[in-house]
Amino acid sequence: MAKAFVSSILTANDLREGWSVFLTRDGRWSRDWADLRVAASAEEGAELSALGAAEEAARRVVGAYLVEIDAEGRAKLRRERIRAEGPTHRADLRRADALSEAA
Amino acid sequence: MYRYDEFDQRFVEERVAQFRDQARRRLSGALTEEEFRPLRLMNGLYLQLHAYMLRVAIPYGTLSSDQMRKLADISERYDRGYGHFTTRQNIQYNWIKLEETADILADLASVQMHAIQTSGNCIRNVTSDPFAGAAADEFEDPRPTGELIRQWSSLHPEFSFLPRKFKIAVTGSPNDRAAVKAHDIGLRMIKNEAGDLGYEVIVGGGLGRTPMIGKVIRDFLPKAELLPYLEAVMRVYNLHGRRDNKYKARIKILVHEMGEEPFRKEVEREYARLDVESLAAPAEEVERIQAYFAPPALENLPEESKAFERAKTADPDFRIWAETNLHPHRAPGYTSVVISLKPVGGAPGDATAEQMRVAAEAADLWAFGELRVTHEQNLVLAHVKKDDLYPLYRKLAGAGLDSANRGLVTDIIACPGLDYCALATARSIPIAQRLTERFADPKRQRDIGPLSIKISGCINACGHHHIGHIGILGLDKAGAEFYQLTLGGDPTETAAIGERAGAGFSAEGVVDAIERLVDRYLEIREPSETFLQTYRRTGAESFKDALYAEAG
Known part of the structure; x- marks a missing residue:
């Protein structure tokens, strides 16, 4: 049986600046984990992935991939939460808009 | 220290220009990421968890105060005001922009530094004893050997595409402070x-997922034969090392699979075929390199310093x-x-721009303008008059560089872990933070005595956990970070791989677990016995009992 699709957002790294970025509802790449475009079905996931590939080809980002999120809209994996919110060892390195503690 | 000659400088500058063009072509679309990736990695530029990461080589860990100041400037101008000194005596910047990387490399070249061969399947930065040229127990300064190998291995056409990365360490002292067996x-x-x-x-030591202690394949190699012999070893590895599986591609696997004796014979056979004379470094070149490492002009001083003794009495800290x-x-x-x-x-090994500048200034004032980076992620001023120690200490204290913990339980090695690293499975730095807080009391630390805790955030073991007296390996178990302990590791001439303690x-639990280990050691140690000595005398059982008895 195919694995059930988990709602996901699209992330990548900004090609020029390197920072991890997230695709917003209005199609911008943002450093902030806020107002993100969510794929709720496998079809929407495929669409988002294709969009990621196109954005890579357009040389705006590098290494685009889908990140699974939970019911509250947070990344399911700790790795992805840290990537979105910044290193956890120094408060001043956290992204200002961090939704919550990564841990 | 070594200074670039005209050829070195031109070579590094050409590399900067070459990379500037490669980055431009990447941004213009002439190069795909697939094409560009190996090119950026050849210049130390990784794509990490948050951003690009630049790893800058600090040859055998030695740098001048001007170089240190440049590292500080780079951290402020192009990064977020700090850098991370690594177990390979390098520095890493975590927040680098691709479009600025060529400028950073140009800044580095202006002080005779670069990021070449800090990544990729080539011979990496040669590491060494941080007390090289100064230590009382040393036969000879190992850095001229390191520099000779650096020159020989830089862009060596035959050894630029090895089966896997390759790390060489040199010590000039019988007391190994460079972990050469790993x-x-x-x-x-x-x-x-x-x-x-x-x-x-x-040959064939290494950590990572298959930790091994190196095997002696030549008891005594005359100094003049170094490069030809290394050439023979590299050829055997290049030819027979596995390329089908990156996890089995390091030379340690080859030595292990071939067997120590057949490997040695193969090297000797290759060596016998080489034109040793033409491959050996010319004597005048060796002398030229050696001259750069001439000791500084030390004064004739009495062993005792009155100023030092007075300051110790006056200031207990x-x-x-x-x-x-x-x-x-x-x-x-x-x-x-040792500047801790x-x-x-x-975060172990992190230094702010201000701290780098203070260390550089201290080096200028009291240590002949020279610094070292240690594989234990500290800094060293190699030649300091005891008379000058107190003003030096005061200066360091003003920048938070006065932690009195070298070799003690809070002198923890930690890789960047999941806070930065795309490969990590768990965080390392926060564990180090909690441990240093738990053992913060200076009196307690000194009572515990020499004890090294080393933390890696994945099995690649950048935090050297296998050779920590206590090693901590961070893993992921169904989405939760969890930490395996190893006991009895040793990076020195009595090298040993730590043994897994159990579950x-x-x-949350790992800090308490470490404390139970330390308390058990304090209970059962004999007078003046270190943690490692106690562990070796009593074996693992008593420590395992301390770890797991409660769990029943």
């Missing part, structure tokens, strides 16, 4: 019966620092100073 090749300077200096050649952070110097009246980058609650601990 390297692909370890070189230990030794004297033979005739009193000549040469190298004991150790200074006395504690001086008891832990000095290393014996060969010249009377001098000492080497392990403050309580800090792992949660992030």
Whole structure:
């Protein structure tokens, strides 16, 4: 049986600046984990992935991939939460808009 | 220290120009990421968890105060005001922009530095004893050997595409402070019966997912034969090392699978075929390199310093620092100073731009303008007059660089872990932070004595956990960080891989677990016995009991 699709957002790294970025509802790449475009079905996931590939080809980002999120809209994996919110060892390195503690 | 000649400088500048063009072509679309990736990696530029990461080589860990100041400037101008000194005696910047990387490389070139061969399947930065040229117990300064290997291995056409990365470490002292037995090749300077200096050649050590202690394949290699012999080892590895599986591609696997004796024979056979004379470094070139490492002009001083003794009496904090952070110097009246980058609650090996500048200024004022980076992620001023220690200490204290913990339980090695690294499975730095907080009391630390805790955030073992007296390996178990402990590891001449203690601990539980180990040691140690000595005398059982007894 195919694995059930988990709602996901699209992330990548900004090609020029390197920072991890997230695709917003209005199609911008943002450093902030806020107002993100969510794929709720496998079809929407495929669409988002294709969009990621196109954005890579357009040389705006590098290494685009889908990140699974939970019911509250947070990344399911700790790795992805840290990537979105910044290193956890120094408060001043956290992204200002961090939704919550990564841990 | 070594200074670039005209050829070195031109070579590095050409590399900057080449990379500038490669980055431009990447941004213009002429190069795909697939094409660009190996090119950026050849210049130390990784794409990490948050951003690009640039790893800058610090050859054998030695740098000038001007170079350190440049590292500080780069961290402010192009990064977020700090850098991370690594177990390979390098520095890493975590927030680098691709479009600025060529400018950073140009800034580095202006102080004779670069990021070449800090990544990729080539011979990486040669590491060494941080007290090289100063230590009382040293046969000879190992850095000219390191520099010779650096020159030989830089863009060596035959060894630029090895099966896997390759790390060489050199020590000039019988007391190994460079972990040479945990390297692909370890070189230990030794004297033979005739009193000549040469190298004991150790091959096939390494950590990572298959930790191994290196094997001695040549008891005594005359100094002049170094490069040809290394050439023979590299050829055998290049030819027979596995390329089908990156996890089995390091030379340690080859030595292990071939067997020590067949490997040795293969090297000797290859060596016999080589034109040793033409491959050996010309004597005048060796002398030229050697001259750069001439010792600084040390004064003739009495062993005792009255100023030092007075300051110790007057300032108890200074006395504690001086008891832990000095290393014996060969010249009377001098000492080497360890500047700890392990403050309580800090990230091991991190230094702010301001701290780098203070260390550079201290080097200018009191240490001949030279610094070292240690594989334990601290800094060293190699040649300091004891008379100058107190003003030096005061200066360091003003920048939070006065942690009195060298070699103690809070002098923790930690990789960047999941806070930065795309490969990590768990965080390392927060565990180090919690441990340093738990053991913050200076009196307790000194009572515990020499104890190294080393933390890796994945099985690649950048945090050297296998050779920590206590090793901590961070893993992921169904989405939760958990930490396996190893006991009895040793990076020195009595090298040993730590033994797995048993089931792992949660992030919350691991600090308590370490404390139980330490308490058990304090209970059962004999007078003046270190943690490692106690562990070796009693074996693992008593410590395992301390770890797991409660769990029943």
